[in-house]
Each structure stands twice: as structure tokens, then as C-alpha cells.
Amino acid sequence: MASVTYEHVYKRFGEVTAVNDLSIKVEDREFLVLVGPSGCGKSTALRLLAGLEEITDGTIYIGDRVVNDVAPKDRDIAMVFQSYALYPHMSVYDNMAFGLKLRKTPKDEIKRRVEEAAEILGIPHLLDRKPRQLSGGQRQRVAVGRAIVREPKVFLFDEPLSNLDAKLRVETRANISRLHQRLQTTFIYVTHDQVEAMTMASRIAVMNQGILQQIDTPQNLYDLPDNIFVAGFIGSPAMNFFNASIRKDDGKLYVDGGAFSVKVPEERIPTYEAYVGKPVVFGIRPEDIHDPNFAPPGIDPQPVEANVDVTELMGNEIFVYLNSGDHNYVARFDPRTSIRMGNNVQVAFNMANMHIFDRDTERAVR
Amino acid sequence: MSNGLSRLFKKIPLHAIVIAIVLVWITPSLGLFVSSFRPADRIASTGWWTVITSPSELTLDLYRQALAGEGMAQSFMNSLFISIPATVIPIMIAAFAAYAFAWMSFPGRNILFTIIVGLLVVPLQMTFIPILRIYNQTGLTGSFLGIWLAHAAYGLPFSIYLLRNFFGSLPRDLFESAFLDGASSFDIFFRLVMPLSVPSLASLVIFQFMWVWNDLLVALIYLGGTPSVAPMTVTISNLVNSLGGNWQVLTAAAFISMILPLLVFFTLQRYFVKGILAGSVKG
Numbered sequence: 260m261a262s263v264t265y266e267h268v269y270k271r272f273g274e275v276t277a278v279n280d281l282s283i284k285v286e287d288r289e290f291l292v293l294v295g296p297s298g299c300g301k302s303t304a305l306r307l308l309a310g311l312e313e314i315t316d317g318t319i320y321i322g323d324r325v326v327n328d329v330a331p332k333d334r335d336i337a338m339v340f341q342s343y344a345l346y347p348h349m350s351v352y353d354n355m356a357f358g359l360k361l362r363k364t365p366k367d368e369i370k371r372r373v374e375e376a377a378e379i380l381g382i383p384h385l386l387d388r389k390p391r392q393l394s395g396g397q398r399q400r401v402a403v404g405r406a407i408v409r410e411p412k413v414f415l416f417d418e419p420l421s422n423l424d425a426k427l428r429v430e431t432r433a434n435i436s437r438l439h440q441r442l443q444t445t446f447i448y449v450t451h452d453q454v455e456a457m458t459m460a461s462r463i464a465v466m467n468q469g470i471l472q473q474i475d476t477p478q479n480l481y482d483l484p485d486n487i488f489v490a491g492f493i494g495s496p497a498m499n500f501f502n503a504s505i506r507k508d509d510g511k512l513y514v515d516g517g518a519f520s521v522k523v524p525e526e527r528i529p530t531y532e533a534y535v536g537k538p539v540v541f542g543i544r545p546e547d548i549h550d551p552n553f554a555p556p557g558i559d560p561q562p563v564e565a566n567v568d569v570t571e572l573m574g575n576e577i578f579v580y581l582n583s584g585d586h587n588y589v590a591r592f593d594p595r596t597s598i599r600m601g602n603n604v605q606v607a608f609n610m611a612n613m614h615i616f617d618r619d620t621e622r623a624v625r
Numbered sequence: 626m627s628n629g630l631s632r633l634f635k636k637i638p639l640h641a642i643v644i645a646i647v648l649v650w651i652t653p654s655l656g657l658f659v660s661s662f663r664p665a666d667r668i669a670s671t672g673w674w675t676v677i678t679s680p681s682e683l684t685l686d687l688y689r690q691a692l693a694g695e696g697m698a699q700s701f702m703n704s705l706f707i708s709i710p711a712t713v714i715p716i717m718i719a720a721f722a723a724y725a726f727a728w729m730s731f732p733g734r735n736i737l738f739t740i741i742v743g744l745l746v747v748p749l750q751m752t753f754i755p756i757l758r759i760y761n762q763t764g765l766t767g768s769f770l771g772i773w774l775a776h777a778a779y780g781l782p783f784s785i786y787l788l789r790n791f792f793g794s795l796p797r798d799l800f801e802s803a804f805l806d807g808a809s810s811f812d813i814f815f816r817l818v819m820p821l822s823v824p825s826l827a828s829l830v831i832f833q834f835m836w837v838w839n840d841l842l843v844a845l846i847y848l849g850g851t852p853s854v855a856p857m858t859v860t861i862s863n864l865v866n867s868l869g870g871n872w873q874v875l876t877a878a879a880f881i882s883m884i885l886p887l888l889v890f891f892t893l894q895r896y897f898v899k900g901i902l903a904g905s906v907k908g
Contacts, residue, residue: 311801332807344798348820357816358806409806 261322261335261412261445262287263308268317270303270469277303279469281317290439290446292460294453295492300469301449305415308447309338321413337406338415341422343398345390345405351377352386355405369408376407379441380434396427403438416448420455432458453493457481465489482612487540487621490614496545496578499588502618503541505534514541514613518584521561524610531615534624542614545578548590549607550598560607567602581606661687661876668873687877691864694878696852700860704882706769707844707856708837711776716829718777719784720822724814726785727792728800738789744782753846760847767854772847779843780833791825792818827896835886857882 263285270278278300285291293301306312308319310331319326326334337358345354352373359369377383380400390398399419406414416435420428436459439446450456456463457477464474465488473485484490490498503516505523512523512531523531547558554560565581577592590606598604615624659673662683667675676683691697725731726738756775757766765771795818803813819826841858848854850863861878865871 309801309805311804331804336805338802338805340798340802342796342798344796344802346799346803346817357803357808361807361812405802405806 264320266318269315271315276469288443290461292456292463293449294456295466299466301466305449335412337409337411339402339406339419341418343402347390351401355408358409372408376404380404413445487616490542496589498542498544501541501586507535519563521608524559538618540616540618545589545591547609547612550592550596551607553593554607558609559611561610562605565606657876665873687874690874691878694864700855700857704856710773711837712834715777715780722785723788723792726789741782741785749779775847776837824896827893831893838886
């Protein structure tokens, strides 16, 4: 058990800066998820911590120890790879025991640990099999088991679920959360899937182009994204963005999107007043756009005229693709809605959950 | 049913062509094989196919003559004594080298590897005179050590090339995972790379063993004709010279020297095809 600290960490591959001034403090026993699009540097950040890549500049601590020049095997970490990287010629037992054998752990201790890990993961009946005789899900569990038996201070996961089918992924997600509960160890988990990030993390670090965009709890990240990238990356379907301006009229503020104009809630007026007359990006999540007939109570609905382009029934909800003027956006409606393709309708924006971003800096205005 | 039948008919021309090629290919060997069981004077006067009409003339005479030939048993042992180390030594060295070329980063790695690949095209005849001069100075001429070294050197470029490509196709995650598990380069080499490379190692063993076993030229140059060190190839070729025109005995001798390579091939052939694919095609 240990905390992990990145202090102004850089990693350059030739001209490319894969990790750019990364500073994160991961608390002991925390489940931190690094998330971002492919090529954002999240895997590199993890590999730097594992010691599989050398740091160009900066410092990484595990606990209080600087690990920049510590060999991977001495960092007291274990990693689960995307491809699982099981040793194909060894049985499941030997796969899990390999690291312990190399460390000259006593035989009965190895046996105890492997059996215990197999028990936790529900694979005691597979210990004699070879990896090729296992299904994808079973292999994934063996890979996790191999990490568990090492009893490391920090667990690293590099997209461990991306080779599983959708149903298994949901199941395994819950299993990994449970495992974290049980082991009470620091987990650092890399994924490009924001759903995995939202469901498992105690905190999420969003990265893009090698730069840490925001790090916060899933709920805060969702409700209060720091910039347009984070706002668009977290949530599915993504947040709708409109180029708009703030207009003041009769002491009230309006977001003017050209084809629509919606009133800003009273309590936000002081926040946005400085942006009156300036170009901004107005953001609103699909679930904050309602069919007026099914709008929940306690919101701040503002009417907007829209054309229904396409509807997609998901069963528990309907994705409605709308346009107002040249703005295209998507809403999540209650499935009881009577709206159909081609209709001209009035929808309600819940302005209580609106977002305004500076158009130049792309940062949230708060 | 009719579907399967028509498919069968469609395949007939293909099968016919393949069988024809096989027949053309094996006819000389077959003729040689049949001849080796015929009396020497009949070989000189009639074709091997006459056995079809007079099978009674088959005899083991030539085999008796070949086996009774001067130093045959000794040279069989010599051949083994040359071939086994001359197979094991280069492949061991090549495996270490290939691992380093594939997975360890050191300055000049690519240039060195390019040079080694370049060595593949150097004809070995070019090396005889310079190497023989060194051997004569160091007293390696006519010794087993000398010919082991020579065969090792001639076998290394291809072995390194093949193994490097195979090792290079092993997934990187495997190595990284082993590193995190605490494995040293030696652990990885012996516990991961070697067991996973059995097919390509086996195919290399076949190549190198057959090449050394069948080699006449290199043995003749570095060992000379001394019976105490001469391999079978040398002794067999001497058979003709010492017996004057009695070349017919070569047919039997050839098949005697072929027994061991055939044995090696059939025991390792399971890996042979797999191994050749293993280096070039992934999975």
C-alpha cells in the first residue's frame, strides 16, 4: 500500500511529447483511472510508473521513494496488460507462480498465495490448464491473479477489459471494483472508455495530447468539467456545444445562439456578467433537454424551437437528433414522448445545468 | 452428395498434375534405390526398370561391398562426431545473438545485424584459402575442433537471421510482463524464449544437421582424407577412386549415408513445416 506521485513528469519520444508536465498525487488505496482518447499519453504515463519507459524529466514517487532509477521488478508494483501477456507454455498455476518463484518465495507460500488468488477470482478449477485452453474472460482473470499473488503496493491496469465482449466487460468491471474493495490497495487503471472510468474510479484523471486536463471525482468531473475537452469526453452521448453569445436584456442574461435564445438562471448572472457581448461556447448535456410534456419537476426549463431529424429508440429512452437553425444537437427523451421524425417541436433546455466556456481558452466560466 | 462428387471431379486435374510432378521428381532417386540392389555388372549393361521383368536378380551385394569398404564404420562415427557439435554450437550461439538482436538495445545493433545478414551472400569457397592459412598456422587443420568452428561460422548468419525474426515476432507484452515479474534477461531467455521457440529451433537443427552431414567440400578442405577423421562423405567418394571404375557401389553407399538424416527428418518433421512458417508468419 502506497501513494503514487507524479511531479512535473515529461516523456519525449524524439520530437513527440507523449507526457507533458504531468503532476498527479494518487492517494494510498485510491482507485485512480487515467482516461483519454488513444494517443493521449495515458498508457505512457502508466508505463513510466511501471518502469517500462524511462522518464525524460521529472520525478515519480511510490510512497516516499523516488523510483526514477529503480528497476521495474523492485518497484513493488504489478501490472495487468491489455493482451494479458500470459506465458503460453505454462499452466495457469505456473503463470501465477512465475514471479514468486523468481523471487525465491518458499514453495508452500507460493501455493498458499496462488490458491488464495484463484479463490478470489473464482478460477481454482483452471489451475492446471494452459492459457490457450481458456476463454478471454478466464485469461483476463488469470492475468489479474498473477498481479494479486505478488501482493504489490500498487496495481496497474492497462486497458484490461478492451479485449472482452460487452456483457463480460460489465461483469468484470464490477469484479475489479470488488477486488479493490477487498485488497485495499492503490489501483491505477488506464482506459479510453469513459464508462469504465465513471463506474470504477474514486477519481478520474482526464488526459489529452499528453496534458492532464482535469482530475476529480467522477461526479464532479461530470457536473463541473473544467474545459470543453473534458465536457465532451465524459458522458455519452456527448455534451452539445453551441457557438453563442451572452446578451443582457432588462437586467436578465440570455444565451443567444441565433436560432434560439434562452434565459440564464438568476443565480448565475454574476458569474457570466463579464462575458456579456462576448463570444462563448454554450454547453448542455443531452439529458438536460426534455420533451416539455415529460420534463421532471425542479428544473429551469427554457423553450427552444427545434426540428426533429432522427430518433433512436433505446428502450428506456429515446435519443432525439434535433436542429435549430444550423445547430445540430442530441437530446435524451422519455420514451413515452410522442415526438416523431420530421416534427417541428418545442423542447425544454434545463438551464440549471448549463455550461459556459470561453471560446478562446476553451475553459469553463465559473 | 452430387456436390461432393463434382468437387472431387474438379480436383482430378490438379491431383493429376501433382502426381505427375512427384513422379518426375522421385524417378531418379527411385532408379538409384533400385539399382543399389542390383548386381554391379547388370547396372552397367541394363536399366533399373528391368527388375520389373526379372525381380530375381535383386541382391545385397553392393551394400555388402560398401559396408566392407575401408573405414566405413569409423567414418560413420566421425560423421556423427562432426555433425552433432557442428549443429549444437552454432545454434546455441545464434540463439543468444538473436535474442540480443531482437530484444536488447545496444549501440550499433542494426548495423551489426545488417552485416550478419550480408554475410549470407558470401560464397564459402571464398573463405577457404584465408581460413586454411590461419588453420595451418594454429594447427587446427585436420582436427575436429577446426571443422566444428568452420561449420559453426558458416551456419551462424542464417541461424541468427531466422531466429532473430522468430524472436522478434514474440509479443512485447510477454517480455515486459516477465520483467515486472522480476525476470532477468537470462531468465527470460531460458524460461520464455527457448520453450516458445522449439519449432524454429527444431527446423534449424534439421537444416544445419543435414548440411553438415551431407557436406563433402568443407570436410575435404579442412580435414583432408585422413581415415581417422574423415566423415562418410569423404570415405564414400574415396570408395570410387580406390576401386577404380566400380562406381556402382556408390548407389548403396549413398543410401547408407542417407539413413541418419532421414531419421532426423522424420522425428523432427512435425516441427519442420511449423518452424519454417514460424519465423515469417505470425501466430
